[in-house]
Amino acid sequence: MSGAVVHPLPRPVVTREVHLVRRPHGFPEHDDFALVDRELTGLGDREVLVANHHFSVDPYMRGRMNDIPSYVAPYALGEVMDGRAIGTVLASTADGIAVGDLVRTNLGWRTHGIAPATGVERLDVPDGVSPSAYLGVLGVPGLTAWVGLLDVAGLRDGDTVFVSGAAGAVGSLVGQLARLRGASRVIGSAGSSAKVAWLTDELGFDVAFSYRDAPVRRSLRAAAPNGIDVYFDNVGHDHLEAALASANDFARFAVCGMIAGYNDTADQRSPGVRNLAEIVRKRLAIRGFIVTDSLDRNAAFLQEVTPWVAGGHIRSRETVVDGIDHAVDAFRGLLRGENTGKMLVALHDS
Amino acid sequence: MSGAVVHPLPRPVVTREVHLVRRPHGFPEHDDFALVDRELTGLGDREVLVANHHFSVDPYMRGRMNDIPSYVAPYALGEVMDGRAIGTVLASTADGIAVGDLVRTNLGWRTHGIAPATGVERLDVPDGVSPSAYLGVLGVPGLTAWVGLLDVAGLRDGDTVFVSGAAGAVGSLVGQLARLRGASRVIGSAGSSAKVAWLTDELGFDVAFSYRDAPVRRSLRAAAPNGIDVYFDNVGHDHLEAALASANDFARFAVCGMIAGYNDTADQRSPGVRNLAEIVRKRLAIRGFIVTDSLDRNAAFLQEVTPWVAGGHIRSRETVVDGIDHAVDAFRGLLRGENTGKMLVALHDS
Numbered sequence: 001m002s003g004a005v006v007h008p009l010p011r012p013v014v015t016r017e018v019h020l021v022r023r024p025h026g027f028p029e030h031d032d033f034a035l036v037d038r039e040l041t042g043l044g045d046r047e048v049l050v051a052n053h054h055f056s057v058d059p060y061m062r063g064r065m066n067d068i069p070s071y072v073a074p075y076a077l078g079e080v081m082d083g084r085a086i087g088t089v090l091a092s093t094a095d096g097i098a099v100g101d102l103v104r105t106n107l108g109w110r111t112h113g114i115a116p117a118t119g120v121e122r123l124d125v126p127d128g129v130s131p132s133a134y135l136g137v138l139g140v141p142g143l144t145a146w147v148g149l150l151d152v153a154g155l156r157d158g159d160t161v162f163v164s165g166a167a168g169a170v171g172s173l174v175g176q177l178a179r180l181r182g183a184s185r186v187i188g189s190a191g192s193s194a195k196v197a198w199l200t201d202e203l204g205f206d207v208a209f210s211y212r213d214a215p216v217r218r219s220l221r222a223a224a225p226n227g228i229d230v231y232f233d234n235v236g237h238d239h240l241e242a243a244l245a246s247a248n249d250f251a252r253f254a255v256c257g258m259i260a261g262y263n264d265t266a267d268q269r270s271p272g273v274r275n276l277a278e279i280v281r282k283r284l285a286i287r288g289f290i291v292t293d294s295l296d297r298n299a300a301f302l303q304e305v306t307p308w309v310a311g312g313h314i315r316s317r318e319t320v321v322d323g324i325d326h327a328v329d330a331f332r333g334l335l336r337g338e339n340t341g342k343m344l345v346a347l348h349d350s
Numbered sequence: 351m352s353g354a355v356v357h358p359l360p361r362p363v364v365t366r367e368v369h370l371v372r373r374p375h376g377f378p379e380h381d382d383f384a385l386v387d388r389e390l391t392g393l394g395d396r397e398v399l400v401a402n403h404h405f406s407v408d409p410y411m412r413g414r415m416n417d418i419p420s421y422v423a424p425y426a427l428g429e430v431m432d433g434r435a436i437g438t439v440l441a442s443t444a445d446g447i448a449v450g451d452l453v454r455t456n457l458g459w460r461t462h463g464i465a466p467a468t469g470v471e472r473l474d475v476p477d478g479v480s481p482s483a484y485l486g487v488l489g490v491p492g493l494t495a496w497v498g499l500l501d502v503a504g505l506r507d508g509d510t511v512f513v514s515g516a517a518g519a520v521g522s523l524v525g526q527l528a529r530l531r532g533a534s535r536v537i538g539s540a541g542s543s544a545k546v547a548w549l550t551d552e553l554g555f556d557v558a559f560s561y562r563d564a565p566v567r568r569s570l571r572a573a574a575p576n577g578i579d580v581y582f583d584n585v586g587h588d589h590l591e592a593a594l595a596s597a598n599d600f601a602r603f604a605v606c607g608m609i610a611g612y613n614d615t616a617d618q619r620s621p622g623v624r625n626l627a628e629i630v631r632k633r634l635a636i637r638g639f640i641v642t643d644s645l646d647r648n649a650a651f652l653q654e655v656t657p658w659v660a661g662g663h664i665r666s667r668e669t670v671v672d673g674i675d676h677a678v679d680a681f682r683g684l685l686r687g688e689n690t691g692k693m694l695v696a697l698h699d700s
Contacts, residue, residue, distance in 0.1 A: 063631075070631055074617075236626060249421075258627045272622020276586060277608045279638035281413075281420055286636040288629035 008042040013049065015112035016324045017080040024065050027263045027335065032065070033328045036080075046094045046117040050105055052094055054320075054344045055085035056135045057109075057331040058169075059234075062262040071290050082108035084135055086123065086172045097122060104134050109327050111347050114305050128310035136342030137309055137316035138302060141169035144256060144291040145232075146301045149174050150181070153230045157182040160224055162243055163181060164188075165234030167195035169316075170256060170343035174232045175205050176314045177305075183230075186225045189239060190218060191337040198340060202315055211235075216242040227251075236260045237270050244278040253286040253322035263335065317341030322348065354357060355567045357443050358392040363399065365390055367430040368672045374415050377613045377685065382415070383678045386430075392471035396467040398442045400455055404670075404694045405435035406485045407681040408519075409584075412612040418693075421640050425618035432458035434485055436473065447472060459677050461697050478660035486692030487659055488652060491519035494606060494641040494653045495582075499524050500531070502604035502639045503580045507532040510574055512593055514538075515584030516558060517545035519666075519692035520606060523608050524582045526556050527655075533580075537573045539589060541687040548690060552665055561585075567592040577601075586610045587620050594628040603636040613685065667691030672698065 014037055021034045035054050043049060060150045061083060064075045075081050085108055089101040094117035097103065104121045107113035113299040125131050129138065129323075136142065161178040165171040166188025188199045188208040199208035220228070220242040227248035233240055236258025243253065261270045278284065308314040319339035321330035327345045334343040364387055393399060411433060414425045425431050435458055439451040444467035447453065454471045457463035457599045475481050479488065486492065498520075499505050511528040515521040516538025525536045538549045538558040549558035557573040570578070570592040577598035583590055586608025593603065611620045628634065658664040669689035671680035677695045684693040 073635075169489065240626070255626075255629045257630055261627055269624055272624040273626055274619055274622040276590065276605075276623055277611055279605045279636065280607055280640065281638070283421075283638045283640055283643065284636075285638075286629065288631070288633050288635075290630065290633055316546075 006042070006044060008162050009040065009049065009091055012041045013090070013112050014038070015110050017110035018324065018327045020065060020075045020076055020081055021077060021315075021346050023067055023077070024062075024263075027267045028062070028328070028332060029064065030328055035325060040112060040114060043091060043114060044094045047092075048089055048094050048103070048105075048115050048117060048120050049091040049112065050085075050087040050103060050107060050115060050120070051112050052085045052087040052092050052107060052110065052347050054087075054132050054135055054346050055108055055110075055327075056083050056139070056344050057327065057334050057345060058083065059257055059259050059262060059334065060143075061331065062335060071292070080108055080110050080113075082106050082240070084108075084140060086134055094120070102131055104139075109345070111324050126306060126310050129306070132152055132318060132344060133215050133309060133316065135344060136169050136318060137173055137314065140291055140304060141266055141342060142173050142305060143294070143301045145170045145173035145177060146305060147291055147294040147297055148232055148254040148256050148289055149177050149230070151294065151297065152234060152287050153252045155183065155230055158184045159229040160185040160187070160226065160248075161230040161232065162187045162189075162220060162224065162228045162246070163232040163234070164239040164243075165257075165259065166190050166199055166205065167340050168234060169339075170200070171232070171234055172203060172316065172341055173314065176203055178230070179204050180308065180313065185224070187220070187228070189219070189235075195340055198317070203334070211239070217245050220246045230254070232256060234259060237273065241273055243274055244273070244275045244284070245282055247278060249282045251282060253284060255286060255288040259335070280310065303314055318344050320346045322343050322346050356392070356394055359390065359399065359441055363390045363440070363462050364388070367460035368674065368677045369428055370415060370425045370431055371427060373417055373427070374412075374613075376417065376420070376615045378412070378678070378682060379478065380678055384650045385675060390462060390464060393441060393443045393464060396444045396603055398444050398447050398453070398455075398465050398467060398470050399439050399460050399462065400435075400437040400453060400457060400465060400470070402437035402457060402460065402697050404434045404437075404482050404485055404696050405458055405460075405677075406433050407677065407684050407693050408433065408491075408697060409607055409609050409612060409684065411681065412685060421642070430460050430463075432456050434458075434490060436481055436484055444470070446481045452481055454489075459599075459674070459695070461674050464540065476656065476660050478662070479656070482668060482692075482694060483659060483666065485694060486519050486668060487523055488656060490641055491692060492523050492655060493644070493648055493651045495520045495523035495527060495578055496655060497641055497644040497647055498582055498604040498606050498639055499527050499580070499643065501631050501647065502637050503582060505531055505533065505580055508534045509579040510523045510535040510537070510576065510598075511580040511582065512537045512570060512578045512596070513582040513584070513608075514589040514593075515609065516540050516549055516555065517690050518584060519689075521582070521584055522549070522553060522666065522691055525549065525666065526553055528580070529554050530663065531657065535574065536580070537570070539569070539585075545690055548667070561589070565592075567595050570596045580604070582606060584609060587623065591623050594623070594625045594634070597628060597632050597634055601632060601634050603634060605636060605638040609685070668694050670694050670696045672696050
């Protein structure tokens with residue numbers, strides 16, 4: 001990522017990085033990763049040295065740990081895992097980016113890093129918004145929710161909307177956006193009673209339930225006696241089966257992810273979905289999407305959602321794990337659903 | 351179906367009908383049906399007495415034999431099974447419909463019947479077209495193929511198209527339409543080597559394979575080394591899994607039926623589909639459809655396809671079972687894939 005060093009730093013900076021050293025088989029283990037310290041000594045032209053404050057761990061990263069062709073290249077073994085991060089500029093040879101600027105980069109799981117200017121985005125954070133929001137509700141997860149609900153599922157006034165993984169970074173915004181955009185009923189599933197309480201008591205979901213309490217199909221039928229018109233899928237499997245069973249005619253499904261199967265292996269796979277015939281019977285439209293196809297929608301997304309966040313109409317939460325040494329714990333916790341809202345790693349000492 | 355008899359027939363007509371007398375559990379058995387003779391003695395106002403030549407047996411009828419809510423009402427026990435039929439008018443009290451007219455009705459599985467004028471469609475059959483085509487290639491199956499391929503899947507020039515159940519009434523037209531409409535490669539699956547030969551030697555499919563010879567996933571990958579852009583699904587299950595695996599990014603699936611699961615019961619169900627995560631990874635658009643939502647497209651369909659049929663550019667075949675007493679055999683054979691092209695029951699003595 002760094003070019004020829006033509007601008008030595010006043011003194012070297014030591015960065016600690018998380019490298020992928022073995023491709024996980026099923027659920028990721030600590031030994032799949034290694035902590036590596038490296039010394040950064042200087043910058044090339046048009047480069048920026050950043051001290052990360054926070055970086056993001058996201059479900060999609062599990063897919064990148066496999067060596068299969070996908071919409072983003074797999075992580076290379078022995079390399080740092082990139083991903084969205086925010087931090088402060090410590091040194092810069094790039095026009096328009098100055099020491100002290102708050103920036104968003106793709107530097108990922110490390111304390112410090114050097115990025116080309118083209119991979120650095122200066123953040124102007126309005127009053128009432130925390131910088132880390134640009135990794136969550138105003139970041140890629142927020143754009144994912146907005147694009148999926150509005151562009152992919154085509155939310156309409158009066159729709160009943162069901163979102164799985166509703167207490168996650170994406171799902172919690174889907175529900176709130178649906179409410180603000182005219183849905184008549186918003187239903188969410190999550191993995192604990194505390195999350196369920198957060199959804200209904202603070203985020204304005206009409207109904208929420210824990211998928212651990214009862215079969216999802218039964219819970220959803222009780223929550224949506226008149227059926228659902230939109231399903232935003234973060235989970236797949238039993239949640240998708242339930243949504244198919246409760247779908248109204250001509251319902252639209254935006255499929256964002258299927259975290260339930262992310263750790264499947266060739267010899268141990270989640271059960272298949274059995275009621276796909278509902279697709280015909282109910283004339284369903286099911287569309288998968290990936291937010292990176294819709295980055296041109298980011299300006300419109302921020303224009304609509306930033307005031308809602310700043311004004312408190314949209315709420316968000318972060319689950320913050322402290323320290324680069326616990327990044328793998330954060331990621332494993334994410335896959336187990338231990339987060340409420342956006343899962344972040346904070347680097348207070350950098 | 352018949353109103354007050356105010357117009358006695360010159361002499362009574364005996365009709366033989368197939369009634370559903372028990373809801374099938376799994377694969378339909380002969381004892382689920384009964385042959386019933388009834389005497390028709392007269393017509394009400396604006397009614398038509400028809401002697402059927404042919405009636406249609408269709409996969410969707412299996413669903414109507416179950417007592418569950420669906421897009422068409424279930425068949426009632428002890429009643430005749432309605433469905434598309436063509437025949438000759440024997441008596442009429444309706445303006446514009448005369449004795450001797452060739453008509454298409456919804457009178458279904460019976461030799462004779464009385465229909466209200468609103469349920470009777472006069473057929474003007476052009477040269478080069480057989481009347482029974484209006485139950486197949488120019489009938490509802492044809493419209494299904496046309497709507498699904500063009501409106502639902504949105505066929506584009508250069509697409510590689512895969513259709514399952516390709517030797518059936520719908521599938522055989524899908525492949526030929528795709529070819530005439532600019533697809534670069536047309537692939538079909540069927541259930542015998544004779545059907546496969548028909549698809550490639552007579553209908554112009556680029557590749558066809560029998561799903562009995564090898565796993566569908568492997569056969570499709572060999573047939574479409576560069577992936578598929580459109581999948582027209584008549585089968586579901588292993589065919590759907592194969593199409594998901596071979597789909598290109600942004601492929602479109604038109605889901606017309608999933609015959610593989612039509613005879614599933616609560617205690618014996620087909621295996622589920624396991625690779626639905628491809629929907630996200632490849633940003634697939636999967637839409638179910640039912641042709642009765644698109645009857646307003648019939649005129650445009652006939653305008654385009656009738657000349658192709660009359661001119662021999664589109665070929666069709668019929669598998670004809672003789673006699674009302676064998677209607678149940680015809681239907682069971684259809685569900686076992688014994689037909690090539692449209693499965694019909696012919697009533698030569700009526």
